[in-house]
């Protein structure tokens with residue numbers, strides 16, 4: 199049972215290729231993640247799948263419906279929470295929901311019942327008569343998710359659902375997304391540049407960079423592919439270490455931001471020898487840490503760079519400001 | 526029809542809530558009415574008129590002005606929806622763009638007619654003498670047509686604009702000329718000859734004359750000609766607006 203089928207989907211803006219011939223299949227009931235840095239092409243992909251953007255080439259079907267041949271058919275069966283805010287600030291929470299329900303032609307009684315239920319679910323029922331412009335970022339996000347579910351879509355797109363939210367709200371939303379998926383069997387496709395989010399929520403992940411899918415599998419499989427363990431070394435000589443270090447039990451090493459990430463077999467066993475090698479060659483070492491590979495390491499392994507959290511943090515702040523009140 | 530109503534309802538709700546906008550956009554028409562009406566009333570003699578004074582002559586023009594500005598502005602408002610992201614919510618729904626466009630147009634026209642009605646009521650207090658109820662109805666018919674025509678015009682413009690930067694440009698080089706050429710402030714016969722053709726291709730001219738016929742019982746252009754010309758312009762604007770909005774990107 200395939201919920202989404204994508205084949206060589208491509209989007210070009212002028213000469214620039216934002217999404218470059220990507221292909222994947224998502225099964226019904228899956229939570230599928232598109233993980234990638236800013237500008238990777240995540241939103242562009244979602245926009246094409248939700249019929250807001252015409253693909254330059256390639257094909258895609260959502261719930262078996264061709265996204266180019268039957269746009270209305272696709273639109274009826276999907277729900278979407280956009281990356282950027284899309285609420286009417288001058289309307290109340292209830293009115294925003296009601297507007298949506300009317301657009302999807304949900305009969306009055308069912309509409310009112312569902313709005314009540316959903317507002318309860320996202321804990322906004324006591325604010326339902328407040329104008330959205332008085333809401334915090336987290337409240338807006340929760341309202342948008344409730345709205346995306348109002349017409350009971352079988353596929354839900356979440357574009358960076360927890361962008362800029364505090365840890366507590368994020369956790370809460372994660373729980374909520376998982377519950378939705380399990381109790382209602384909704385297929386969810388979400389984009390994120392948070393590693394922990396992808397790890398926590400997604401059954402499968404496609405790592406996307408510069409418009410291309412560079413790896414796709416379950417989080418555990420992806421981590422296994424990096425192999426064994428990871429030792430991260432902070433050092434002023436990081437470039438030399440990355441270039442020179444070698445041993446039969448070392449799979450590889452990547453240098454980034456004054457650190458070297460060394461992938462190796464059974465780190466506990468080999469760490470003493472590794473430290474001895476450092477000493478022999480006279481590298482200055484600031485700190486060493488051993489851990490199991492994370493998605494961060496997977497990303498580094500495939501792209502040779504990290505999704506820098508501080509960079510992401512800065513963009514989040516800018517975005518949140520843009521999402522905030524503008525009068 | 527449900528969808529058109531949904532969009533209409535939203536426009537009207539937003540309008541009713543924006544007290545400052547309601548009062549703000551009454552400012553200029555009221556200023557024109559008072560300053561020109563009272564200022565020039567004793568100075569200006571309307572040629573060929575049956576003794577009507579300038580204030581009476583001016584009222585229909587200012588009502589039309591109020592409807593014009595409010596409707597163009599409400600059409601252009603979809604640029605705000607674009608910038609605030611709300612347009613995406615509407616466009617990703619399984620509804621046609623034509624329905625969205627019509628709902629937006631009718632919503633804008635409704636608020637514009639209400640703004641015009643404010644001026645009309647105000648005018649009754651400062652000396653406008655109503656002739657008949659039929660005349661009153663005729664005036665509202667023309668106000669509605671102006672509202673629809675120019676709300677659709679605003680949407681057509683907004684579909685071609687990326688953001689609000691071009692707004693001043695549109696106001697100064699499109700909307701003010703439409704107002705100025707329409708015979709809202711001066712009788713058409715008294716205009717220089719080379720201006721008259723421009724006046725006659727301006728749809729607002731027929732709206733102003735139509736309202737004038739309704740409220741004063743006389744007009745420079747026959748009311749049925751006004752109705753035909755303004756009606757045709759309205760249809761054209763809706764078609765153009767709908768076509769451009771269909772192509773508009775988000």
Ligand SMILES: Nc1ncnc2c1ncn2[C@@H]1O[C@H](COP(=O)(O)OP(=O)(O)OP(=O)(O)O)[C@@H](O)[C@H]1O
Nearest residue numbers: 211216234235236237238239240241242243281391
């Ligand atoms: N309308 C457009 N015109 C031109 N270029 C565009 C347009 N939309 C997106 N792009 C470009 O396409 C690339 C991918 O953008 P996209 O928004 O899909 O990235 P993303 O993965 O969602 O990033 P982020 O994490 O920042 O949201 C970017 O380089 C962007 O500048």
Ligand SMILES: [Mg+2]
Nearest residue numbers: 240241242281
């Ligand atoms: Mg994005």
